Amino acid sequence: MSALAVIGGTGVDRLGGLDIVTRHAVDTPFGEPSQVVQEGRLGDTTIFFLHRHGSPRAIPPHRVNYRANLWALQQLGATHIIGINAVGGIAPSMPPGRLVIPDQVIDYTWGREHTYDTGESGELMHIDFTEPYDAALRNAVLEAADRGDIACARAGVHGVTQGPRLETAAEIRRMASDGCDVVGMTGMPEASLARELGVAYASICMVVNAAAGLDDKPLTLDMMRATLEREADVVASLVEGLCRSSRW
């Protein structure tokens, strides 16, 4: 049986159309998830929803308990997880308002609890991460976008920085020359932890600003929030379209 979970990011703290049937306070060997997990119904489908930054708390990207979040969702039965990430646009093809279904990651984070491999199991967890996102789940997202006539970039390299500060202009120039199309702070270690658990994972990124140094406007949270508010409904309808597909 497949079951889908959605990890909401900044600006996406609930799923429109989701009738919440119960909430699960899950204790994990890694501590508490960001919040209780909501279990709801979208049409005939059971969906789990968790807000990465907690609500009403605002856990910063480097303090999110990614291990607990993914563990809890798997414990509840999730076999597939969609992470929603707000990002800055680096490539010219990624202006604010663009949705991106990334196909690659470059991880610039440090110091996060990034693995379940504590060295105690006797097995080394050298997961294959050549393709960091699950191909079938990415395709399902792209098909839902096509069905709903929702424009999105069908691939892109997601560079993940440590935060919580935004980048310098030189860091963004370096990331551009590394091949990053967008920059966010929460895509890792979420994707690799999901792979360690054997859970299919894909990400929907929403570009909320031009990355540092690429625009003459100062980067402010208010400006990012304004884009998020304008675009969150589009993300929500994409997720809803995915949830309503017959595979769950």
Ligand code: HPA
């Ligand atoms: N950089 C990093 N993370 C982000 C950005 C950004 O410009 N915008 C939204 N999340």
